[in-house]
Each structure stands twice: as C-alpha cells, then as structure tokens.
Amino acid sequence: MEPDVAKFLRTERKPGSIDVHSNIDAIVLSYDVHVQILGPKDNPLHGEKKALKKVIELPMINSRTDCHALAKEVVNQCDLIHHSRIAEVEQVIYYLKKRRLHGSAKGEHDKNGEANNQVEANYNNLADYIDLLYEGMPEKVKGAQLIQSLARDPENLEALSKNETLISALGRVLREDWKRSISLSTHLVFTFFCFSMYSSFHFIILKCKVGSICMDIIDFELRRYDKWKVELEGGSAPADQPIVKKPCPSSASMSEIPRSRIPEPVRPKSGHFSDVNMKAVMEANKNGAEKAKSLDGSLYDDLTTSMESLDDKRLNPEQKMKKFRTLVKKQEHLLRVAYYLLLNIAEDETVEEKMSKRNIVGLLVKALERSNDDLLILVVTFLKKLSIMQCNKDMMANYNVVEKLPKMLDSRSADLVHLTLKLLFNLSFDNKLRSKMSKSGLIPKVVKFMGDDRHQEVVLKLLYNLSYDGDSKHHFADSIGLIVDMLLLNAGNEGDKVMIALFINLAAHPEISQQMIKENRLQSMITRAFTFEDPILMKLIHNISNNVYICSSFIEFVGDIAKAIVRSKNLDFVTECIGILSNLHLPDLDWAEIFKHFGMADWIIHTISMNNTDPELVLQVIVLLGTAGADENCAHVLCESGIIITLIDLLKTHQEDDEIVLQIVYVFYTTLWHESNVEYIITKTHVPAYLIDLLQDNNKNIRKICNMCLNIISAHNNSWADRIRIEKFRHHNAQWLQMVDSQQLDPEEEDEEDELPPYLNTEYLSQAVVRPVTAASKLDDMELLEDKEVDYDYFSNNHRTDGSDVLDDYDMEDL
DSSP states (O other): OOTTTOOEEEEEEEEEEEEEOSSSSEEEEEEEEEEEEEOGGGOEEEEEEEEEEEEEEOTTOOTTOOHHHHHHHHHHHOTTSOGGGHHHHHHHHHHHHHHHHHHHHHTHHHHTTSSTTOOOOOGGGHHHHHHHTTSOHHHHHHHHHHHHHHHHSHHHHHHHHTOHHHHHHHHHHHHHHTTTOHHHHHHHHHHHHHHHTSGGGHHHHHHTTHHHHHHHHHHHHHHHHHHHHHHHHTOOOOOOOOSSOOOOOOHHHHHSOOGGGSOOSSOOGGGSOOHHHHHHHHHTTSOHHHHHHHGGGSTTSOHHHHSOOOOOTTSOHHHHHHHHHHHHHHHHHHHHHHHHHHHHHTTSHHHHHHHHHTTHHHHHHHHTTOOOHHHHHHHHHHHHHHTTSHHHHHHHHHTTHHHHSGGGGGOSOHHHHHHHHHHHHHHTTSHHHHHHHHHTTHHHHHHTTTTOTTTHHHHHHHHHHHTTSGGGGGGGTTTHHHHHHHHHHSOSOTTHHHHHHHHHHHTTSHHHHHHHTGGGHHHHHHHHHHHHTOHHHHHHHHHHTTOGGGGGGGGGGHHHHHHHHHHOOOHHHHHHHHHHHHTOOOTTOOHHHHHHHHTHHHHHHHHHHOTTSOHHHHHHHHHHHHHHTTSHHHHHHHHHTTHHHHHHHHHHHTTTOHHHHHHHHHHHHHHHTSGGGHHHHHHHOSHHHHHHHGGGOSOHHHHHHHHHHHHHHHHHOHHHHHHHHHHHHHHHTHHHHHHHHTOOOOGGGTTOOSSOOSSOOHHHHHHSOOOOOOHHHHHHHHHHTTTSOOOTHHHHTTOOTTSOOOOOOOOGGGO
C-alpha cells in the first residue's frame, strides 16, 4: 500500500460481555477493537480486528457496599459500558459481594495458620486421597486436608458430589472419628461446608446427616471448653449436661444399617491387621515409641491419647495457658465452620425446624460467651434468622439472651455491632424482652450509635419499639436533646419519619417533652413543620402541647397556626394544627379576636357542614370549639355566627358516634356557662330538647354533661324547669312508669270518671302542671300516692329555699 494513498485511521470499539474476575474483586469487560486505514472517499484499505479485555478492580467492596450506587459509578467512569447496562453491572457487583462474603469464610483457614503449609492437591489423585482416609490418624488428617483443597474449587464440586465412594468415606470418617482430632473434624466439616454454599448440593449433607453430626460436634466442643477453663483455673468440674437434645428415631432411621457396619468392597490393607502390622506390634513391646507409632492406624488405639487435654502435670501454668490458647484457636475455627454449614442448610424451613427441636438456640446462646468476633458474627446472624419464629424467640428468652447481648455492642467490629442491633430489634417486639432491655441499661448504649450512618436506621427502629412502654421512657431523658438536634439538622431524610415517630411516643412523658423544647428547639421544629407542611412533625408538636406546663410556650405561634388552619389544603396538617390550638387552655388567650381576625367561624361552618369531611377532622374542630367556648366573648361569637345551630344539625348526623356527641354537648355546656348566652340557647335553638332526649343515652359521660346543662337551663327558665323535672322523673322511674302504663282497670271501676286512677300514667304526667314542692304539697302527694313505688325524696332533696325548683348537679348512675 502506498503511503500517499492512506488518508485516515479509524478505530471502532465494540463492547462485549461483562463478567467477574476469577481471583480478585474485579469486573472483566470483553470488547473488540477494529482498526481500519481509510483511503480516498473513506474507502477501507486495510483492517484488523482484535479481542481485548479490560479489568476494573473494586478493592473496597464489602458487605455494606451499595451495589446500585457502585454500578452507576462504574458506568460513569468507563466509557466502554453503556448506561443501559447498569442493571447488568449491578448484578455482577452483587455476585462479587456475595463471593467476598463466602470467600472470607473460606479464608479462615489461613487466619488460623492451618493452611500455611497446605499441599497442592490434584484431582487426578483423588483415589489416593480416599485411601488415606482408611489409614492412621496422621494419614486421615492429610487425606481430609487434600480433599478439602479440592472442594475449595467450585469447579470440582459437581464431580466430587457424584463420587459415591468419596461421599460415603467422608461421612463415615466424620461420624466415627470426629472426637479424636480437632484438625480432622475441621477438614471434614470444611469439605461439607463447601458443598453447603450451593443449594443444589445440600442433598449430600442431608444424606450423610452432617447437620446432626455438626450439632453434636458443637455441643461437645462447647462443653470441652468449659472443662479446659476448669483445668486451667483449678476449679470444680462443671456439670457435663448435653445441650443438644437427642433426635427421636423414625422408622426409617431405625431400620437403616450404620455405614460403619457395611463391609467395604475395596478396603486398603493398612486398615486391617496385616502380617506386617502384627510383626510391628510384637517388636514394639521392646520400644514404647515404636509401639505407639505402629498402633496409630489400629481401630483399637487409645482414644484418650489423641484427644486434646490440658491435664498434663508436666506443664507449668505458663505452658498450660499457651496450650489453652492454641487449642481454643483451633476449636473456634472448627466452631465457625460448623455454625456456617448449619446456617447454610437452614435455608430449608424443614431443616431449620429440626435444628430448633434439637435445641440449636441453646448452642448459639452458649457460644455468645466466647470473645472471637468472627465466631460471634456467625452466631448472632444465626440467632437473628431464628428470632423471627415465636418458638425460637421464647427459647432465647428462656436462655436470657438479652443479658448476653449488651457486651457485643462494645465490640470494635462494626459488623458484629450491626448484627447485634438487628437481633435486638427482632426481639424488641416481645413485651417481656423489651422490659428486660430497658432494665439492663441497654437504651443509653444504643443511643450512642445514633451518629453512625451504618447503624442509624436500625437504632431508630429499635428505640421506637423500646419507647412503647411507659416505664422505659425516662431512660431517654438524658439523650433526648441530642436526638432532637439530629432531627433538626437533617433536611427531610426518609429516616426522619421513624425519628419523629419515636419522639411522638416520648412526648407523652412530661419531663421529656420539656427537654424537647429547650434551647429554642420548639421554634425550630415549628419552622420546619410549616416549611414542609409535615403532618408527622406537626403531630409531634401536637403531643408536646398536651403538657399543661409548657402550653404558654405556644402563645407566640397561635397566629401562624390559626392562619395555617384556614389556608392550608393539607387536611392531615390542618388536623394537627387544630389539635394544638385545642390544647391551649390559657385564660389570657383572646379566642374571639382569633376567630374574627382569621375568619375561623366561617371556615368551621363550611368544614363541618360538608358531608365528605373526615370524621377525625370534624372531631378536632368540635374539641377546638369546646376550648374556645371557655372565653365568654368567643362563646358569644359561636352563638351569633350560627355555629351552635350547625352543631345541632351535626348532632343528628353523628348521633351514633359517642365521641362526637360528647364533645358537642360539652360545647353546649361551655356556652351555657356564660349567662349572656343562656337566653339565646333557650329561645332560639332546640338545644334543651336535644339535651333532654340525650338523658336516656347509654353513655354515662354524655348523661352527666347533659344533666349539668339542664340544671343551668332550669335555673334561668321556670317553664323549662318544670318540663326538665318531669323528664328526669320519667327517666329515673322509667321501670315503674312502664308498669303503670300496662296496668288494666277492672270493669266495675270504669264508671267512676271523677276519681283519679290508682296509678298516674305517663299521659297524665305529661299534661299536668307540677307545683313547687313544699311541705304541704308533699303531704298531699304522700296521701295521694300512698303505698305506691314513688321516689318522694327525689323532689324534696332538690328543693331550694329561694323558691326555685332547680335540681342540683348529680350523677344519674347513683340515683
């Protein structure tokens, strides 16, 4: 190609697949690069295509990584990935996150120094590794370690799972020899743990009953740890009581032949007493060391010599402590792997139920006494998973799990702290456990994590549950100022709703509500509530206003609140504003001026007259009228504006709602309390008639307030006083009057028209004019109604010396 002919060089990049890196936390992007040399008129003269890969490392990925946010960042930084593939990148990052979590468990071997000298395993030598499982203890440990190395590679798991000889050998050795060596148990359990990472291989674990064996291993190791501590400290031996309950054998399990009794078709010679081994035994009688070595592979070796123990008189205290730490380190690694395996297979609800029946909760709570953060993270995670079931939660309560959890909050591991808070949140839905949390001083410890973004959400939810109980509210007094300041500093975050809900619960406590408004916090809260028209924050302010000792602090905000009631379109916000004004029982507050200045009377009439108005809003408006009616001038405004007449119509509509009826009657009472309004109520409204009718209401409180209102009316109007007296008499003696109405006269007495009937019926009582009860009239009445069941004291006890027949205030239930 002539150089003069070439004009341009064009490069095209075509993105391909997105995958994960096999070894490191990175995304591998495949793409093709097509380079062309263009000649005149953009004709391609020469071209070459090459497939390339770009590795995007993500070294900071961890369990708290936000996959979606990180995916957006990767796409923004890499021009080879189109924005339409964000979901695909997010899925890859999520896989890396899970692999990182699982990989941390797989790397635990290296942390304990047990895999530093690990030998490279080759799948082609698997048969030799299986043969080692039939040899002596050192060979078994080596064979189990090599098989474990193969199982670490996920690509080998499918082939290993299909090797029945391998699975049978692993299950048999684990079942028979797990007590003899911690190392052997660890390698074998870790091999099955690799299978447990994938649900498709769980059948292997269930087939070999590895879960049940792991529970026995954990139980044994936890009790052996207690023995080690006793041997180290020289105390008395603890009661060796198993934690795990024995499973109830089913018919299938009883008929199954133990695998250890099945003859092996091809068993290595080293597993039997061959001639070579017998000769070695005879020669070992002269040399104790050689005897121990040759018998190591025997099935009848001394188990106690291979079990780890601190009961060695040759060791001084320092050596014992060193050996104790080494054994604990190996033991905790075994416990972590066993717990993790059980956690993986517990995704099956049936398996989890079987674990619960065998007391997995007891094993987990017992492990909370350890100090290894990695082990505790697994244990708390497992407890959190189990705590959603009522039976498991009750078992945790029996083991006093709440008393064991506060020390976890002092850990330096943020993951352990976070999981502990989540477990406490699950447990906080139980009343008794909530009470224990409060009494154990947990609230101050939890509050200190409010400032940490990682824990803030779960901390708020936990504190919200703890604020249910009245006895626990005083524990928040010392820290309430800090939490309120955090609320005011945040600008409309989603978590604020939970925080405000927490404050709504706490505001019922008088001391805490006073703490909330200190240092000008009330003004800040009201300003923020009005800025966003936040009904939840306004509900908090509403609850604070219930405290009679701080009502005066709201005077300067009355105008703003009244203005919001009339103009705001947010009904929830308006309802809370009305509730705040209803709580302001202040004698210095000029309610009449507020109603006139903001036109609240017209707004109230319009609101309560609409058929589709929320009953809760109607109720709050009526409560406000009851509070405002205590002001004489405002009560006069209620009469002039027609609100009282509107309330009568409302009484007809909501006659089945006792709360609304009670509040309306209370408004009538506050209005009648001022003498200037009594004449208006009597002459221009039907309030007295409705009050008389409500004397027969089933609600005791309604009858009591109606009676108080009727007493006021009786004192100002004699005609109404007579009618009210008769109605009260009829109501009080309703049973007797019913008997009178049903009384039938004899035929011979029908001609005596001038005589009064032996019983006064209700028609006569409604037409008769009742004279004032005097001493003379009382005597006549007694002669007239002699031997009749009439309550004469009803009239005489309520007679006043001033000549007026006004009944004193009384409780109708006591008559």
